[in-house]
Amino acid sequence: MREVTIPISDDVIRSLKVGEPVALTGVMITGRDAVHKWMIETFIKKTRQPQGDDLEVYEAIRPILQGGVIYHCGPVVSGLDTKQYKFVAAGPTTSIREEPYQADVMQHFNAKGVIGKGGMGPKTLKGCQEVPFVYFHAIGGAATYIAQSVEKVLGVYKYDFGVPEAMWVIQVKNFPVVVTMDAHGNSQHALVEEDSKKVLESLLSQPY
Amino acid sequence: MRDLTNEILELIRRTSSDLPADVEERLRAAIEKEAPGSAARGALETILKNVELSRENSSPICQDTGTPIFYVKHPEGWSTRKLREQIRTALAEATRKSYMRPNAVDAIYDKNSGNNLGGDDFPYIHFEEVEGDELTIELMLKGGGCENVGIQYSLPNAALGAGRDLAGVRKVVLDAVHKAQGQGCAPGILGVAIGGDRGSGYVKSKEVLFEKLGTRNPDPKLAELEERLTQEANQMGIGPMGFGGQTTVIDTKITGLHRLPASYFVTVSYMCWAYRRRKMTVKSNGEVVYD
Structure with missing residues (x-):
């Protein structure tokens, strides 16, 4: 399995191909529905004024996301009372909900990888080529197994979004993923969608 | 009336961390149908490793511990009001123990309640009076x-x-x-x-x-x-x-x-494949068994 260290360079990103299993090591940040909406509204489209600790958080996450990785994940975390945080279960959440936002977020922060499940659509695939970045697929539901590759929780931002929606900064070692959308316009998800559509059409045309 | 809070907590722990045998068996059988070295086979192998680890560690199979859906079938004479309270207490405790992720989010104010309790409808509890003298509580955790x-x-x-x-x-x-x-x-x-x-x-x-x-x-x-x-x-x-x-x-x-x-x-x-559903039965002699 190919080992890739975060932050990731553009050269490494362009060398990754659909179907390639990768073990990721370094620091990444979780972010899902609330985070993407917040990033777009507050800092990218600027339809909402920064409030509370928004600017402070923005400055703190920028260097992590530069060449970095966003993980679509709402973890189960222990040690909430004592702030001795530990990831107990941390598989990926469905990525397609971030389709309207993802490419713009990656562009804005110059981030190099998204980890999630289920794949994403054409806007994100175009962004993969332009920014460039890749989509890494983790195994949905394999939460305890994946949590084992999280060595340490370094911190948390926007805790008030709730545990699943907060931005958790984590140090990972050999985090297991597969590239399913690369920086050359290839998407495993688009291929499977297309092939299965043909079978569906043939099944629908058969008599009962 | 007997307090079943601890028994319900155990039901939640098992449901979240211990995939039922019939599901695991099917997933194991599915591995053999996928080509060696394929991403599909790799996914199933990872899934099964995860199933074993979660069982060993009493940790959630999936971090999305889902909507808790309870079906309670009780003989005549049980108080559904008290059973509801016991279920809710057990669920909050299961959340504190990290068997469950805090999953109840107020849709209007975007606020996570932090303990999996939200309004009258989270968790979802269905009560039904049945004949006989056994009480059963079934739980399904259905991810988002x-x-x-x-x-x-x-x-x-x-x-x-x-x-x-x-x-x-x-x-x-x-x-x-x-x-x-x-x-x-x-x-x-x-x-x-x-x-x-x-x-x-x-x-x-x-x-x-x-x-x-x-x-x-x-x-x-x-x-x-x-x-x-x-x-x-x-x-x-x-x-x-x-x-x-x-x-x-x-x-x-x-x-x-x-x-x-x-x-x-x-x-x-x-x-999803993480098909988490378990059942507890309180027998007429008071014994509690889990399936």
């Missing part, structure tokens, strides 16, 4: 990824050429599987309700998922359709996680309801 790909069709559906008959039902269910792709964490299990109104269709399409894998509808017409849908869904080649592969759907369960003359709904609930 698979819940999001659930779908309801109103027949006839012109785009799919689906009329108001089982031939039409077959078409829309296959369409639902195609639409879901890998988003619902395939390989999945389909719960299908034919008829009802929009509300009862969704409720019943989940209720059938409490039954064991391989249990067929007693109506031979529906039993045949269940088998056929599983087999045809797998022809689409969507595969584990949507990577492409042989196993997309593990089983299909159909239930038929009465409908209004004007309505013909087909409701599909998609259950």
Whole structure:
């Protein structure tokens, strides 16, 4: 399995191909529905004024996301009372909900990888080529197994979004993923969608 | 009345961390159908490693511990008010112990309650008085990824050429599987309700998922359709996680309801591979057993 260290360079990103299993090591940040909406509204489209600790958080996450990785994940975390945080279960959440936002977020922060499940659509695939970045697929539901590759929780931002929606900064070692959308316009998800559509059409045309 | 809070806490722990044997068996069998070295086979191998680890560590199989759906069947004389309180107390405690993720979010104010309790409807609890002297509590944890790909069709559906008959039902269910792709964490299990109104269709399409894998509808017409849908869904080649592969759907369960003359709904609930459902029984001698 190919080992890739975060932050990731553009050269490494362009060398990754659909179907390639990768073990990721370094620091990444979780972010899902609330985070993407917040990033777009507050800092990218600027339809909402920064409030509370928004600017402070923005400055703190920028260097992590530069060449970095966003993980679509709402973890189960222990040690909430004592702030001795530990990831107990941390598989990926469905990525397609971030389709309207993802490419713009990656562009804005110059981030190099998204980890999630289920794949994403054409806007994100175009962004993969332009920014460039890749989509890494983790195994949905394999939460305890994946949590084992999280060595340490370094911190948390926007805790008030709730545990699943907060931005958790984590140090990972050999985090297991597969590239399913690369920086050359290839998407495993688009291929499977297309092939299965043909079978569906043939099944629908058969008599009962 | 007996306090069952600790027993219910144990039910929640088991449901979240210990995948039922019938599901694990099917996932193991599915590995052999995928080519060595394929992403689909790799996904299933990882899934099974995760199942074993979660069981050993009493940690959630999936971080999305889902909507907790409780079905309580009680003999005469039990207080449903007290049982509801015990379930809620056990759920908050299970959340504190990290068996459950805090999952109840106020939709208007975007606030996570932090303990899996939210209003009167989270968790979802169904009570039913039954004959006999055994009390059973069944729990299903249904994750959001698979819940999001659930779908309801109103027949006839012109785009799919689906009329108001089982031939039409077959078409829309296959369409639902195609639409879901890998988003619902395939390989999945389909719960299908034919008829009802929009509300009862969704409720019943989940209720059938409490039954064991391989249990067929007693109506031979529906039993045949269940088998056929599983087999045809797998022809689409969507595969584990949507990577492409042989196993997309593990089983299909159909239930038929009465409908209004004007309505013909087909409701599909998609259950992810992390098919978490467990049952506890309080026997007449007071013994508590888990299945």
